[in-house]
Amino acid sequence: xxxxxxxxxxxxxxxxxxxxxxxxxxxxxxxxxxxxxxxxxxxxxxxxxxxxxxxxxxxxxxxxxxxxxxxxxxxxxxxxxxxxxxxxxxxxxxxxxxxxxxxxxxxxxxxxxxxxxxxxxxxxxxxxxxxxxxxxxxxxxxxxxxxxxxxxxxxxxxxx
Numbered sequence: 129x130x131x132x133x134x135x136x137x138x139x140x141x142x143x144x145x146x147x148x149x150x151x152x153x154x155x156x157x158x159x160x161x162x163x164x165x166x167x168x169x170x171x172x173x174x175x176x177x178x179x180x181x182x183x184x185x186x187x188x189x190x191x192x193x194x195x196x197x198x199x200x201x202x203x204x205x206x207x208x209x210x211x212x213x214x215x216x217x218x219x220x221x222x223x224x225x226x227x228x229x230x231x232x233x234x235x236x237x238x239x240x241x242x243x244x245x246x247x248x249x250x251x252x253x254x255x256x257x258x259x260x261x262x263x264x265x266x267x268x269x270x271x272x273x274x275x276x277x278x279x280x281x282x283x284x285x286x287x288x
Contacts, residue, residue, distance in 0.1 A: 143217045144286040145249070145258040152246040156210050159241035159269075166206070167198040167236045174201075198234040203275050207266035210242035215264075216281065220257050223280040227263075232274045239269040247278060257282050 168182045178197075187196055204225070216222075234240065247261040260283045265276040 145283040161239040195235040218284040220282040228277040
């Protein structure tokens with residue numbers, strides 16, 4: 129027997145275009161600890177030659193700390209991922225990332241939590257969607273902000 133499920137019935141009740149307003153702030157429910165694989169793996173995959181990502185011995189005595197650094201785009205992806213439950217469930221398309229700022233080092237074993245502020249909410253020419261721009265930031269377990277960036281998303285409007 130086959131069951132047909134409406135796409136709208138599997139989506140959450142919140143997070144439609146109409147639910148966002150400029151200045152709105154969110155602290156996202158989850159945090160994540162960065163492990164070895166997600167911390168240095170992406171640096172090797174993109175051939176990033178900064179040895180601080182994958183050479184244990186070069187970091188000893190460094191002003192950035194004695195442990196290897198997490199690849200910056202892995203940090204950005206983690207923050208955006210932690211924010212996605214509240215900011216991407218009804219997304220039609222990701223329109224872009226901008227203003228990426230890596231504010232402090234992240235090391236393997238650090239736990240990152242994410243926050244969001246809605247920067248802009250703009251209707252589009254499409255009656256079914258609108259553009260929402262978010263400012264996301266992440267901080268370590270000690271409260272230090274490690275990443276900031278903006279993300280623009282085309283968001284579905286709530287069905288009538």
